[in-house]
Amino acid sequence: MKLSLLGPGKLQPEHVDIDSPCDSGNVRLKVCYCAICRTDAKMWEQGHRDLVLPRVLGHELVGIEAKSGDWYTVWPGQACGTCWYCEHDRENLCDAMRITGFHHDGGFADTVVVPKASLVPVPVIGSPHLYCFAEPVACIFNGFANLSIGRGSKVIIYGGGVLGLLAAVVARAMGAAPVVVERSAEKIAKAQPLIENTSIRICKETVESDFDCGINACDSSVAFSLCLTKLRKGGRLAYFSGVSKKEEIGFNLLNLIHYKELEVFGSYGPRREHVVKAVAFCASHQSQLAGLVEAIVFPETVPSLMPEVLSGRSFKYIIDFNQSVSVGQKPAPAAVERTVRRPRTTVPAQLKLLVEKVRPVAEDMRRSAEKKIDLKTKPLGALGRIEPLAVALSVMQHSLQPAIQQRRMFVFAGDHGIVEEGVSAYPSKVTVQMVENFLAGGAAINVFCNFYDIDLTVVDMGVKGSFASHPLLIDKKVAAGTRNFAIEQAMSKDEALLSIDYGAQVIGPRREASKMEIIGLGEMGIGNTTAATAVISAVTGIAPAQLAGRGTGVDNEGLQRKIEILEKALSLHRPNPADGLEILSKVGGFELGGICGAVLAAAGNGSCVVLDGIISTAAGLLAYLLCPEVGGYLVAGHKSVEQGQQAALEFMGLEPVLDMNMRLGEGTGAAMTMHIAELAARVMCDMASFTEAGIDAQL
Numbered sequence: 001m002k003l004s005l006l007g008p009g010k011l012q013p014e015h016v017d018i019d020s021p022c023d024s025g026n027v028r029l030k031v032c033y034c035a036i037c038r039t040d041a042k043m044w045e046q047g048h049r050d051l052v053l054p055r056v057l058g059h060e061l062v063g064i065e066a067k068s069g070d071w072y073t074v075w076p077g078q079a080c081g082t083c084w085y086c087e088h089d090r091e092n093l094c095d096a097m098r099i100t101g102f103h104h105d106g107g108f109a110d111t112v113v114v115p116k117a118s119l120v121p122v123p124v125i126g127s128p129h130l131y132c133f134a135e136p137v138a139c140i141f142n143g144f145a146n147l148s149i150g151r152g153s154k155v156i157i158y159g160g161g162v163l164g165l166l167a168a169v170v171a172r173a174m175g176a177a178p179v180v181v182e183r184s185a186e187k188i189a190k191a192q193p194l195i196e197n198t199s200i201r202i203c204k205e206t207v208e209s210d211f212d213c214g215i216n217a218c219d220s221s222v223a224f225s226l227c228l229t230k231l232r233k234g235g236r237l238a239y240f241s242g243v244s245k246k247e248e249i250g251f252n253l254l255n256l257i258h259y260k261e262l263e264v265f266g267s268y269g270p271r272r273e274h275v276v277k278a279v280a281f282c283a284s285h286q287s288q289l290a291g292l293v294e295a296i297v298f299p300e301t302v303p304s305l306m307p308e309v310l311s312g313r314s315f316k317y318i319i320d321f322n323q324s325v326s327v328g329q330k331p332a333p334a335a336v337e338r339t340v341r342r343p344r345t346t347v348p349a350q351l352k353l354l355v356e357k358v359r360p361v362a363e364d365m366r367r368s369a370e371k372k373i374d375l376k377t378k379p380l381g382a383l384g385r386i387e388p389l390a391v392a393l394s395v396m397q398h399s400l401q402p403a404i405q406q407r408r409m410f411v412f413a414g415d416h417g418i419v420e421e422g423v424s425a426y427p428s429k430v431t432v433q434m435v436e437n438f439l440a441g442g443a444a445i446n447v448f449c450n451f452y453d454i455d456l457t458v459v460d461m462g463v464k465g466s467f468a469s470h471p472l473l474i475d476k477k478v479a480a481g482t483r484n485f486a487i488e489q490a491m492s493k494d495e496a497l498l499s500i501d502y503g504a505q506v507i508g509p510r511r512e513a514s515k516m517e518i519i520g521l522g523e524m525g526i527g528n529t530t531a532a533t534a535v536i537s538a539v540t541g542i543a544p545a546q547l548a549g550r551g552t553g554v555d556n557e558g559l560q561r562k563i564e565i566l567e568k569a570l571s572l573h574r575p576n577p578a579d580g581l582e583i584l585s586k587v588g589g590f591e592l593g594g595i596c597g598a599v600l601a602a603a604g605n606g607s608c609v610v611l612d613g614i615i616s617t618a619a620g621l622l623a624y625l626l627c628p629e630v631g632g633y634l635v636a637g638h639k640s641v642e643q644g645q646q647a648a649l650e651f652m653g654l655e656p657v658l659d660m661n662m663r664l665g666e667g668t669g670a671a672m673t674m675h676i677a678e679l680a681a682r683v684m685c686d687m688a689s690f691t692e693a694g695i696d697a698q699l
Contacts, residue, residue: 002109004054008047011303026113029063034107035132036317041309059100061107062131072119073134075272076100092271120275129318130282130289137278138270140170143238146265147213151175156211158227159218160187162316168200169288185370194291204380215240221247228256236263296320350497357604361632362398369394375689385657390680396608402681407454407674409520409667414462414591415481416527423530423562425552431526432465439470445666452675459506462590476502478590485587486569496585499593504601518608520674521616522667523591532618534587536644538575547644580625595619603633612670613640621648638669
């Protein structure tokens with residue numbers, strides 16, 4: 001069979017006459033595989049003024065010559081051999097050039113007739129379909145021919161599609177250090193397996209501007225312009241991909257060629273010698289090329305694939321004309337998931353229902369959300385941490401229109417027996433006094449919540465004291481403070497379970513009418529930085545001396561005492577680093593248990609959870625051990641000056657939104673971040689894209 005292009009969008013299967021004779025200058029090949037080039041898809045969509053229909057497309061092919069049984073790919077050109085260009089080894093520019101799949105029928109068929117001079121023999125390999133890459137690789141070799149790429153050369157490539165990645169693989173093989181710049185987060189994600197295998201860098205943008213060579217592997221005028229600006233003085237550019245029609249390039253930009261003495265080389269189709277070179281490359285780089293195959297498909301599916309090829313989102317589709325090998329479509333690369341660095345805790349029966357309600361966030365939304373935020377009317381990444389925050393909200397809410405309407409702040413309070421060891425600059429009685437200050441509206445968290453219009457709730461998890469009934473207060477007291485974990489467990493296992501359950505009760509089950517899209521978690525408890533540091537050290541294995549901070553402001557002697565107490569306690573209890581419940585019971589605090597339960601319940605409701613400083617981060621870490629899926633719902637509100645917080649955030653793969661040099665706690669940093677999160681949602685929903693605004697400034 002053959003696939004005949006009859007007109008725009010009309011690709012029709014037809015019978016092919018395999019018995020028709022060939023003249024002496026041609027050879028008939030049995031086509032085994034033919035790749036779909038984006039040029040084929042463009043001709044399918046809009047034709048070409050010089051294209052005579054009907055026509056069989058396809059020029060990236062490999063097949064067998066029937067008489068000899070030898071395998072061949074083809075140089076798609078057919079040169080006259082007598083013009084000035086042919087006589088000067090520039091046959092790709094021949095005045096009388098004829099091209100397979102354009103001027104005469106190509107490889108979208110069981111058989112193809114090609115000029116003998118265009119045949120390029122290929123050695124037999126285990127994956128012969130990879131020779132379909134010979135023509136695009138040959139184009140890369142032609143593009144690189146004048147760039148003098150050598151070992152250590154810095155090469156910048158704009159465009160992370162198949163051609164851009166092929167260029168990077170070829171450059172790497174030549175000893176160069178390639179950097180691929182690609183705007184699409186979706187393409188970057190698809191390229192990760194190949195990138196990890198080859199040590200090629202890929203990024204959305206780079207501030208480096210000292211590249212020896214550059215190549216534009218996409219049709220964006222902006223990409224071409226940026227490629228020029230990234231070259232060092234005396235740098236070389238391969239003008240590889242033609243820019244879209246009707247684009248304009250300013251002479252201020254082109255003057256860089258003058259001032260920096262840049263060399264710009266045009267690059268069109270390959271010469272035959274480049275195809276010969278590419279065949280050897282394909283044979284020796286099969287594993288890398290295999291990573292660029294989107295799927296091997298049968299001919300009947302090709303018409304339906306053309307729109308996808310045009311979109312540029314996919315890698316290379318290769319048509320199988322053997323009809324004997326049942327090769328299914330390769331699945332798309334899996335979404336990048338958060339890695340769990342420790343074994344999951346065996347969840348106690350009492351917590352199973354709570355944990356089972358937590359569903360993984362919608363990672364399938366991440367690429368779409370990243371693409372949407374990238375296409376807003378701004379330079380890539382110009383909104384800093386607002387952008388990944390907007391993406392995170394979309395993933396949590398499984399929507400490209402994330403919304404935040406209800407904001408709640410919960411401050412969990414509790415006392416700690418470890419204070420008996422002199423680890424704090426303040427006595428335990430300050431905990432009850434500060435809670436009274438919260439209820440009176442005089443604390444920093446009251447000011448922050450009033451300013452940002454956040455509903456505030458204070459939860460007594462274990463304060464040494466009692467409080468009168470108050471609208472802001474919820475009584476969930478497990479006991480009047482924990483025990484001194486320097487000499488015994490901080491709490492029993494039952495108390496640890498109760499604290500988690502109480503924290504979950506404070507959040508409550510999800511009800512659509514009263515769902516909290518975002519919650520902040522703060523704390524109050526003299527001595528709780530010591531408990532939090534013990535938790536983080538137990539989980540991460542990092543020594544207390546590297547984690548302990550000054551908490552409420554202990555002096556140098558007090559800090560050293562704090563470190564010694566932590567070392568002593570961890571040596572005494574030796575908690576299992578993978579068991580969140582055991583760690584909580586041995587060295588934790590009631591308010592840490594409450595926050596842990598709140599995290600689990602809020603994540604189970606699908607809410608965004610904003611952690612505050614080191615204490616709420618340590619509690620979030622306990623929840624993460626019990627249920628790693630909560631990680632997708634966590635946002636690190638701010639960077640505390642307590643160094644232990646950073647170790648916990650790195651363990652969970654989180655990065656703080658703010659760095660205000662704060663160490664207060666109470667949820668103050670979380671309150672500010674909740675406001676920024678609402679702004680991020682508005683950016684995702686309300687900010688125009690380049691297309692919507694009629695601005696043509698995209699890569």
